[in-house]
Amino acid sequence: MKIKRTSGEVAFDMVNIGLLLLFCVAVAIPLMNVIAGSLSSNEAIIHAKVFLWPVGFNLHNYDFVIRNAVFWKSFWVTIQIVLIGTAINMVLTILTSYPLSKGWLGGRKVILLCIIFTMIFQAPMVPMYILIKSLGMLNSIWSLIIPGALSAFNMMLCITFMRSIPEELYEAARVDGMSEYRIVWRIVAPLSMPINVTLILFYAVGHWNNYLGPLLYITDRELQPLQLYLYKLISQFDMDSAGGQSILELSTAVTPQGLQMATIVIATIPIIIIYPFLQKHFIKGALLGSVKE
Structure with a gap:
């Protein structure tokens, strides 16, 4: 039997999901920036062109x-x-x-x-x-x-x-x-x-x-x-x-x-x-x- 949920419970869940998503984004962005920077070229890093995606992909840093x-x-x-x-x-x-x-x-x-x-x-x-x-x-x-x-x-x-x-x-x-x-x-x-x-x-x-x-x-x-x-x-x-x-x-x-x-x-x-x-x-x-x- 499906239990009917009140509007307050639904709103509470929505707020929780929204806060958790914001928290995940806040955690993921710095990690993605670090990974993207490690895979980017020297010029892209020096000129601050890297954000969430590698620019001038290379593996020199890892090598x-x-x-x-x-x-x-x-x-x-x-x-x-x-x-x-x-x-x-x-x-x-x-x-x-x-x-x-x-x-x-x-x-x-x-x-x-x-x-x-x-x-x-x-x-x-x-x-x-x-x-x-x-x-x-x-x-x-x-x-x-x-x-x-x-x-x-x-x-x-x-x-x-x-x-x-x-x-x-x-x-x-x-x-x-x-x-x-x-x-x-x-x-x-x-x-x-x-x-x-x-x-x-x-x-x-x-x-x-x-x-x-x-x-x-x-x-x-x-x-x-x-x-x-x-x-x-x-x-x-x-x-x-x-x-x-x-x-x-x-x-x-x-x-x-x-x-x-x-x-x-x-x-x-x-x-x-x-x-x-x-x-x-x-x-x-x-x-x-x-x-x-």
Whole structure:
């Protein structure tokens, strides 16, 4: 049976659709401009002829970036940070969320209160830098992984999801002689796949886009991740970041703006490729992990 909708509900939906379309356009225009500029000729970029479509189509900018060893070195450092950091994040999140999802755990409320406290009050920048320096983690990828090894917000999502798993499954596993660790990895982790995929995406994107951490803790060019490389290339147009080519060579091959745009596009591609494969699990996990029964 088709439910008749009131004029107010129709108007509400129309306003929402209009606002969402405007938001999509506002997001899409800068992206299209960057892609168009990366595929345009030097003359078109210099004379500001590029808007949403390439002018004087060429791939010189991409060819320059692909041959840039400095870019790929930063890219590899970022890949290491994302893989290692996300693995540590997920292990700690699951191992912490499982016991805290049990109402019978002694001191559970106090522990949760302490964790929630860190969501509201975070360590200032200077004391955090002093701590990282005193631990000897400056110019190390661990300075970008250890401080954010466990996200309180993501842990709360995981706890909420794990509460929806029937307790009878745990009891049956204990009767069969399974230890708590085996229950976590054989039952809890597989059943929590939707929220796990969601958290993996959260953590991975966070590591990929991390800019402030490398800016504070990394001074060695050999260890600079992709976001720090982009910062130096865009804000300073550092010649070492550009691959060490001379100004004359750059002016005849590519423009600084075109090189920057091509680098941004290539640096964004991995996240764009991964997201469609995780979208279904991401939406399901975000909904289930945010609703408390």
